[in-house]
Amino acid sequence: MEPLTKHTGLAAPLDKANVDTDQIIPKQFLKRVERTGFGQFLFYDWRFNDDQQINENFVLNKPKMKGASILLARNNFGCGSSREHAPWALLDYGIKVIIAPSFADIFYNNCFKNGILPIKLSEAEVEVLFKKSQDYDMKLTVDLEKQIVTxxxxLSYSFETDSYRKSMLLKGLDDIALTEKYDQQIFSYEQNKKKVYQHVVHS
Known part of the structure; x- marks a missing residue:
C-alpha cells in the first residue's frame, strides 16, 4: 500500500446521496480474486448506457474530469453490502480521496485498510465544494498530516481522523504489512512457546 501524506488532485462531483456498494461495483464483476482490475467496472451502470456505450452525461466520463483522483459525494456514501471490492474499484480507477458529509461505517473502515482517505466535512462545507466544482475544474490539496483540505x-477546511488510521495511511501500512513488521518477534515467541511445550511434555 502506498503512503498517503499529501495529495493534490482534480475533484469530481458525484451529486448523489446514498450511493451503495452495488452501484460502486456491481455484483456481476466480483469474480476476480485479485484486488486489481476492478477500476474498469467502477460505477458501471452509470458510466455506460444499456447498449454498453459510454454515458457522456456521467461526471467521470466528461473529458474535463479525466484523471480525477478526488471524489466529492453526498451523505451515506458506500452504504449497502460490506463488499471490500468497492474501495478496490475506486482505488484501481485512481480515486485516492473521497469527501462526503457521511459514510457507511464498514465502507469507511475498508477505505483506510485499502489506502483511500475518506474525509468527513459538514454538509455546508461539501455544498461549497460542489458549487465551486460547477464553476471551474477544481483541484484540491489534501494534507493528511495537518488534516486540512485546501x-x-x-479555501481551507480542517477534518478529523482517527490517529491510528492516520498513522497507517501516512506509513502506507495495511493490517498484513503491520503484522509483517513484527515477523521476528512472532517467530521468537513461537520458538519459545515450542520450547516450553516440549519441556512440559518431557518433564
Missing amino acids: DNSG
Whole structure:
C-alpha cells in the first residue's frame, strides 16, 4: 500500500446521496480474486448506457474530469453490502480521496485498510465544494498530516481522523504489512512457546 501524506488532485462531483456498494461495483464483476482490475467496472451502470456505450452525461466520463483522483459525494456514501471490492474499484480507477458529509461505517473502515482517505466535512462545507466544482475544474490539496483540505482560491477546511488510521495511511501500512513488521518477534515467541511445550511434555 502506498503512503498517503499529501495529495493534490482534480475533484469530481458525484451529486448523489446514498450511493451503495452495488452501484460502486456491481455484483456481476466480483469474480476476480485479485484486488486489481476492478477500476474498469467502477460505477458501471452509470458510466455506460444499456447498449454498453459510454454515458457522456456521467461526471467521470466528461473529458474535463479525466484523471480525477478526488471524489466529492453526498451523505451515506458506500452504504449497502460490506463488499471490500468497492474501495478496490475506486482505488484501481485512481480515486485516492473521497469527501462526503457521511459514510457507511464498514465502507469507511475498508477505505483506510485499502489506502483511500475518506474525509468527513459538514454538509455546508461539501455544498461549497460542489458549487465551486460547477464553476471551474477544481483541484484540491489534501494534507493528511495537518488534516486540512485546501484549494488555490484560499479555501481551507480542517477534518478529523482517527490517529491510528492516520498513522497507517501516512506509513502506507495495511493490517498484513503491520503484522509483517513484527515477523521476528512472532517467530521468537513461537520458538519459545515450542520450547516450553516440549519441556512440559518431557518433564
